[in-house]
Amino acid sequence: MRVLGVDPGLTRCGIAVxxxxxxxxxxxxxxxxxxTPVDADLAERLLKVSDAVEGWLDLHKPxxxxxxxxxxxxxxQTAMGTAQAGGVVAVAAARRGLKVEFHTPSEVKAAVTGSGRADKAQVTAMVMRLLKLQEKPGTADAADALALAICHIWRAPMRTRLAEAEQRAAELAKVHKARxxxxxxxxxxxR
Structure with a gap:
């Protein structure tokens, strides 16, 4: 499985495969x-994020x-910009028919470090160890994007099995109700 992980942001947007x-x-x-430059227009900043994500989607084919x-x-204001950048990423993926999964920061931290309260340094250290990287990713945002991708790779099979079990349970409940x-x-x- 190939995953594009994105830690959305307007000033710095971490991106990793x-x-x-x-x-x-x-x-x-x-x-x-x-x-993206802080003093640029919001639409220009979102366009730059979008262009970068589109390029990565085309190049790496996740x-x-x-x-x-x-x-x-x-x-x-920061939360709004982050959410807008995340929306741009989701739209770019949807255009290609790719599934987009959202993970909370604590879920990602727990997946890679074992603790949902890990700090940025702990996440970076574990990402480096898990991926056998010799150098730190350029920014904490880049390390977070790697952690997001790892989290998804490790949790996707469990999510799939849970969804399948829920579907089977719903089908059995329907049959039982009919009987x-x-x-x-x-x-x-x-009655």
């Missing part, structure tokens, strides 16, 4: 940080895109 092998084996294909979910931050209705009808019970 990770391949997942059998078991928990992962390898880094590419990693970078897309930067199977799925993993994006950090924005759910709360202290600075509302109960038939039994009630046969006994002349209405």
């Amino acid at each position: 990770v391949d997942g092998g059998t078991g928990r084996k992962v390898s880094c294909v590419a990693v970078d940080t897309v930067r 199977d799925v895109v993993a994006v950090e979910r924005v759910f709360s931050q202290y600075n509302v 109960l209705a038939e039994a009630r009808k046969a006994k002349g019970v209405t």
Whole structure:
């Protein structure tokens, strides 16, 4: 499985591609940080993020895109910009028919470090260790993008199995409900 991981942001947007092998084996294909000027117009900044993501999607051909979910931050303006950048990424993936999965920061931290409260340095250190990188990724945002991709690779099989189990349970419940209705009808019970 090849995953494009994106840590969305307007000033710095981490972007990475990770391949997942059998078991928990992962390898880094590419990693970078897309930067936009703080004083540029919002639309121009979003376009730059979009262009970069589109280029990576075309070049690396991922199977799925993993994006950090924005759910709360202290600075509302920062949260809005992050959410807008994440939306641009989702649209670019959707145009190509790619599935987009969102992961919370604590979910990503727990997946790569074992603790949902790990700090940026711990995440970076574990990403380097897991991917056998000799150098730190250029920015914490780039390390976070790698962590997002790793998280998705490791959690996707479990999510798939859970979804399949939920679907089977819903089908069984439907069959059971139909049998109960038939039994009630046969006994002349209405309800």
